[in-house]
Amino acid sequence: MSIDIYVCWTVERRPRKGRLDMRVTKAQAEQNRAHIVATAARLFRERGYDGVGVAELMAAAGFTHGGFYKHFRSKADLMAEASASGLSQTAARTEGVDAAEFVERYVSREHRDGRGDGCTIAALSGDAARQPADIKTEFAAGIENLLTALQAQSDTPGDADQRATRTMVIDMLAHSVGAVMLSRACPDGSPLADEILDVCRAEILASLTHGNVDGSEAGGPEA
């Protein structure tokens, strides 16, 4: 047993040295904020919500971590905003794209291998399932927007019953999302990963032309 004696000068709080070029234009600040959101959307898609820290994220956007809370109340807030941003981007990109072209692009190696630049639904719906209501609400809104974009291209004008189109579009989206997610869960470059993608793409495209036009069994939800 020994006796140690520590002597320490407690300074009130250490003085900070200054730096140049502070304060930024209001417009610039808004632009910076948008850039942080876009960077976060990409990083979250690549590594998941838990896979990216605030400091790393801010560094990737070209800032230090301290300023984060001048823009967002918390990381959770940014998660919701970045999700909304990513989801609306996917919907916007789909504007004017018909079902077949959507499937060709979505159920592809390029999409599967480019998670950061791809669809937020395929990249983060597994994570979203465990997140609080605000994020799930953003996902539901994002999915709904994407469905609307897809439906706009597939609706036969004059078709009084748009129910069938919505059914088709919902089913096609879930089918495509499942194909990409399943393929991504397999080792990179494994035969199964490619097989899933190729089989599903062909089957989804085939189902579009065959067209399950009768809505007999494809009834809506009970509600």
Place this chain on the structure above:
Amino acid sequence: MSIDIYVCWTVERRPRKGRLDMRVTKAQAEQNRAHIVATAARLFRERGYDGVGVAELMAAAGFTHGGFYKHFRSKADLMAEASASGLSQTAARTEGVDAAEFVERYVSREHRDGRGDGCTIAALSGDAARQPADIKTEFAAGIENLLTALQAQSDTPGDADQRATRTMVIDMLAHSVGAVMLSRACPDGSPLADEILDVCRAEILASLTHGNVDGSEAGGPEA
């Protein structure tokens, strides 16, 4: 500015008080290990790989965290083992289940709302996509086993070309996984969450009976 003086007795290393009932039967230890793996599989499905810590996991299994490393080299090792365990459970449960019954069970509210007791693919393939090769390898093996189980029920005996069955089964699995994951990403109890599930279940079942029997467009992968 003030001066603080700390005086502290540094003991070599504090003695530990003992505890009763240590050391356990070899068989008991093996059983404990299996219990930890099963507990981990469930918790990972519920909250994701990053959502469960070693200490919490061991506590849930009824142990203290220190013993963890008597069973596993690292958390990453357990992640792979728990994934394998969960995946093989799903394949085993599917033994003797035909495609229609599989879809009815899989694309259901019960499955969607019971992540911990459900399919590891639907719960963790989003996470698996970002994990190292060993976990992805387990997923590929698990998927392959599940495909085999499903194919065994759907193969027409005497059908020389089992290629079409495999195609159907791969497509059906991806379709079902996508439906559950998409539904889970929506707010709990939201109309869209239920609509996705109901629409997809009906469509998948319909596609089973309609049967895209011609394999013309549904060719295999290039390889």
Place this chain on the structure above:
DNA sequence: TGTACATCAGTGAACGCGCGTTCACTGATGTAC
């Protein structure tokens, strides 16, 4: 079969690290006069 000793599953405190968050400070921008 009985006895002496090594093994090792389990314990609980500790370690180092990185996380989300806070805070004092800076100084150009934005605003009030």
Place this chain on the structure above:
DNA sequence: TGTACATCAGTGAACGCGCGTTCACTGATGTAC
């Protein structure tokens, strides 16, 4: 239009906490004789 001052985006050190992992220790089990 010019001047004085408040605002606030951005900085970087610090905080507390929980994570994965390590370690000295325990004592019944398992084994060698």
